[in-house]
Amino acid sequence: ALSIPVSLTGALAIIWLLGFSVNILTLLALVLATGMIVDDAIVVSENIQRRRAMGLGARAAAVIGTREVFFAVIATTAVLASVFIPIAFLPSTAGRLFREFGGVLAGSVIISSFVALSLVPALTARLPVKSQKANKRSLFDATLGRLGHYCLQFYKTTLVWSLKYAWLVLVLCLLAAGGAYFTSQSIENELLPSEDRGTIRIFARGPDGVGRNFMDRQAMRMESLLMPYVESEEIASIYTVVGSWDPNIVFITADLKHWDEREKSVQEIIGEIRPKLQSVPGAPGNAFGGNSLNLRGQSGGLELALTGDTYERIYDAALIYAAAIEEQMPELGAPRISYKPTQPQLRVNIDRRRADELGVPLSDISSTLRAAIGGNDIIDLNIGDQAIPIILQTNDRNTSDPSDLTNLYVKSDNGSLIPLSSVAYITEEGVAAELERQAQRRAIKLDMSMPEDITINDAVTKLRNIGDDVLPEGIGTIFLGEAQAYEETSQQVAMTYILAFVIVFLVLAAQFESVNSAVVVMLTVPFGIAAAIYALYLTNTSINVYSQIGLVMLIGLLAKNAILLVEFADQLRDRGYDVYEAIVEAGKVRLRPIMMTLVSTILGGLPLILSSGAGAEARNAIGWVVFGGLGIAVIFTLYLTPVIYLGLARFTKPRADETRQLEDELAAAEV
Template sequence: VIYFLGFTINILTLLALVLAVGLVVDDAIVMLENVFRHMEMGKSRRRAAFDGAKEIGFAIIATTVALVAVFIPVGFLTGNVGRLFNEFATSIAFAVMISTFVALTLSPMMCSRILKPIKGGGGWAGRSFDAFFDGLERVYAWTLGGVVRRPFFVILGALLLVVGTSFIFQRIPRELVPTEDRSVSFGIVIAPEGATLEYTDHYMRKLEEKLMQLPERQGLFTATGLGFNGPGRVTNGFVFLLLKDRDERTRSQQEIVQELFFQTFSIPGVLAFMINPPSLGGGFSSSPVEYVLQADTYEELGAAVGILMGKATELGYFVNLDSDLRLNKPELDITIDRERAAQLGVSVTDIGNTLESLLGGRVVSEFKRGSKQYDVIVQVRPGQRATPDVIDEVYIRGDGGLIQLANVVQVRETVAPKELNHYNRIRSATVTANLAPGIALGQALDDLDGILESDLPPGIRREFSGQSREFRDSSSKLYFLFVLAVVFIYLVLAAQFESFIHPLTILFSVPLAVVGALVALFLFGQTLNIYSQIGLIMLIGLVTKNSILIVEFANQLRAQGREAREAVMEAARIRLRPILMTSFATIFGVLPIALGLGAGGEARAPLGIAVVGGMFLSTFLTLLVVPGVYLVFARFVPVRAPEEPEGEAPRAAGAPSPAA
């Protein structure tokens, strides 16, 4: 599929394949377990394969369609994030669909040929496991009996747990992408304005001495007068630090850079700091914080930028705060006294031509020499126009003779912006900054928004640019996709179950999974980023599989005439084994990602942690809460009689029929 769709083998497609390892076996596990359960009833291999596949086929199709439906919205993401995760979502979706086809066709056939009942318990290990699982099943049945007697209390407890988790959600930092350990770090040195090359180079040597003492250092490159984009000003310095491979050092890149940040930041005389290269987008030359202020005039912008940068400096974690609105360009504001000029007989055109010749240069004629043509430019020598006082020495012809130019003009020295910027055609100024290690981009932007609301005039507006814009856009899109994925699954399940109630029962496990994911991210010190948010979206499809197994089998039992309470308890008890098997297969399949193994694994660890935490908690809560929710909603769902298709093979006694 990757080949025919024109995808490449990259980090995201490989990540999809690693995740698929734990997902593609789920359908086969469910099929195999159900066939084996029918064999335990005393049926032959062929009869058990037929009845088991017939009984569980609808549930397998429903779980697969629900999981694939989750990745449909992810495939429509736009921007850098969308281009990356489109291949990720497509690869997983096709892998799951192919595994479902195999589970519905090849797996039952192989069960009818290969699967054999275990005689005598299968040895000491088999008997021990059976004894443990039988005990677990009895404990679960006893606990479930209490749940179905008081389902409202269980549902209320689950809702309170979800509401309480909102506190944890607010405490988790947010960023675009976590920092990857690439064994590379960059340093920036900024000397004061007016410093010489020798001054900057002196402090670059001091920084070199500190970095040369680093035990994890493998290589070091420094350059004075060089920036990220190439040659810069003499007040700039650039550092490239190459660390040893990850397996040759005990500390991570993040820990090393965090220590170096405070060591280099304390160097007096210059602003020096170490940073990690961005993991996604933006490039090395851009700062993570790009906060755009907009106003009607540049005077308002100048005042607002000053306030914002002053308040941001007080927070202590913004580094290298800068703005592209620099009111430091010297300028002469010359105003012509038109009334005085008219009285003295001096034309405004003559004044303009004189000022042009004085301050710049004016083309007055042309001459040719051979085949070339040259402009004749009149201008004052540069040394004679270095100060505004030269205007007092210039005369212009009027009606009564020569008149001093200073008599008809007013000269005022001012400063003006070096460049006037616009953003979306509105006058703007962009404030940029780097962040101290350990500070999330979401926290920084929220703090700047707080300053905007509390300290800046009402007429000041804000936008984002660069990494900041990418972060805000991706966050809002992914949260929207989370809601859209839930709606997609609800509609799909409503069509499959021909009911608007059963999908609500199934989707009740989603908030429980979100609780587990957020708690895991919080406990392991992770952030909410595009990887962990993709993990949350994946959980919607993963955790609904367990609920579908319970609800679908309970519907079959009710169609046979059993009461709702008896049906849901029996369905939950029988589906306990496949639910635990598939859940832990998924957890162990994702565990290498959660542990952050491999190059750049730290960046992708939040996805694995979110999936493992969500699956682990939701698996156990689903087994208790979903039966209670099913029992509450059962009174609103009529029981449908099973339909017997023509030509069906005879069923063994006691085997449940598929729901209509």
């Protein structure tokens, strides 16, 4: 128990040294670390107590017991650290998530290993030995002892049966893994789980040029849709901004009551008001909730951009694309196109041929128009330490109307004044208020509503398929905001799994000095991932960035339990045991520490499952992977690992034989 505060204090120091802040990711790491940092201490103290029960003195048991598990503790720590530290350098959202979460967790585990190998033996050696007789033990101790004895006998019997029918165990495990693959196809894939963060946001954009008064009236309509929830005490307050950064935009924030003081969730309220908001004339609104990483755009929906050579061609394609989306995916609503050629603009058209005939330079026409419209900055007048700009500008009364521009005069080359109407005329046209670019190409954005019952994976896949069918050649598609982060994260997480497997395998091979033992440990990891898939399916949890973090962490945890078995079996083989006897004895001896570390780790993840409040859905996701995945995966560790070890270890010699052979060869070389 003393190892927990010591290790957590070191973890806080690591957060400070690495420059991390106390946020949802570092707090998640600390919660999970609470269950994991005690694992090494359990392994060391359990082995010391086992040696003391065999009759050794306190100090001798502490030395010998720690020495026996020293390699296992170092190996498991190296595996857990090696999973997270290299992955933290990946780019994109996945790398940023793993950087803080993995850095804190890896640092905590490293500190806990030092505590387990130093503080724990020192304290255990000074604990008094209980000399009570069996009949004087408490009822609880006696019951617990009998239960442990029955569990050990049951495991020994089933382990012997599993090794006898190894082919059947392999077939059952392969069937379970295959079933997990097909099960994963029915699990929703998304970037982040749907979260109730106690806030609803509403975004609405009106047509160009309608002004604040129109948008203010539409904002009042939207507020009236929220008032019933205020009266029912679901919504605590409403804050509305009209035309703050754009006169055609309304942004409303509605703060809900505390989770314990309301009956409806954010998702339920959004589902009720979204159809009503989208029916607001002239400025349909979109309601959305927040997420823990603030990845959603300003409008809160699904955003993408079409790219091409000209804005006119992209706009034509956007109209076709939007119509196809509205027809084939009506649940997304009518897509909103950012490019709207409705902004009124005056264009001065110059008759270059006529201007040349009259001897009017184009530069003089340009400077005259600048002076009439905005002023022409001629020179700066320096007075002391101040620079005063001298601006040439016409009287406002001469240009009170756009048609007055044609009444201006321009000086020709021969000195005569020529009316501007002789060489130019004014037309009014509609243009886009702004021109956007994405990936250094001309682009037009489209944004749609994102209902809570649609995953971002399904939406992105369907939108890509629609684009492939209706978009003309030369028009590209770029997803933005949350969809862009989802695509980047999906690619990075796939690389993360591969990198984690490779790094763990290399670390194990170096630690064991044997590829065979490393292969035995790593072959059980995919089956543990399968167990986590079943846990996600049974709890109706999606595959998202948080559950993926848990799956990566599970690689290290599964390898950790397998190391305890394989490492002790290798020790027994060095003492002269054959492969079968070694793995059976290793299973019997390591059952208790494996189960104890299992209980401590899954109990460490239990607060994440039971948590409530803002962002609880994200914590639940990673908690179920650790709690359910590790709980189911222990079956593979206890039975599949011995079967694989029995099948592969018989083809290799014990490490002691290799060492003796090396010593003999070196001795022969010296002679």
